[in-house]
């Protein structure tokens with residue numbers, strides 16, 4: 001089996017040219033992903049069709065601001081698919097995972113139970129003041145809430161939690177913003193709005209893994 005560490009993304013591996021992370025919790029599967037043993041370590045294969053961060057990495061996203069020690073605020077954690085891979089990557093970091101749907105939060109809590117760098121928070125991402133006292137300032141905000149006002153939610157949280165020069169990663173779903181508009185127009189408007197607060201350092205469409213999504217890498221001005 002050929003194992004290579006990604007040169008630019010700490011904690012990201014290519015196992016026989018397929019994306020993977022080293023399992024922080026040996027034996028744990030989070031979403032039915034396959035696991036592989038290499039020497040004494042176990043790796044979880046990272047399915048780009050189930051994770052927008054995985055899709056973005058496949059499509060060339062690098063310089064994501066993620067280090068092994070990063071503090072991350074993750075908005076829209078759902079049941080923990082992507083969050084779990086991030087938890088594998090940030091071996092000495094911390095992830096504050098906000099999710100407002102109680103049903104998936106139960107699954108997220110189960111995932112976090114054995115992951116001591118993952119802190120689930122049941123809150124609405126529109127209301128950062130309500131969870132401000134649980135979270136420190138962060139190096140990175142990741143946002144994947146699939147809501148009409150995704151950009152607004154991101155900026156609101158960045159104002160409260162993102163360090164100066166910090167990075168925001170946004171998986172923008174055109175159909176959630178406005179189903180009647182051409183995705184290209186949605187992305188153009190989003191860029192305009194994002195530029196009021198961030199520099200856009202990279203952007204990439206997520207096809208063929210996800211339809212009508214744009215992934216933005218942003219730096220707080």
Ligand SMILES: C[S@@+](CC[C@H](N)C(=O)[O-])C[C@H]1O[C@@H](n2cnc3c(N)ncnc32)[C@H](O)[C@@H]1O
Nearest residue numbers: 076077078081082099100101124125126144145
């Ligand atoms: C597309 S899913 C996220 C998938 C997840 N990021 C992953 O890759 O594993 C969007 C999630 O955002 C959550 N969400 C939507 N609006 C939210 C809000 N205002 N506050 C918190 N969570 C929200 C939804 O409940 C849903 O679980």
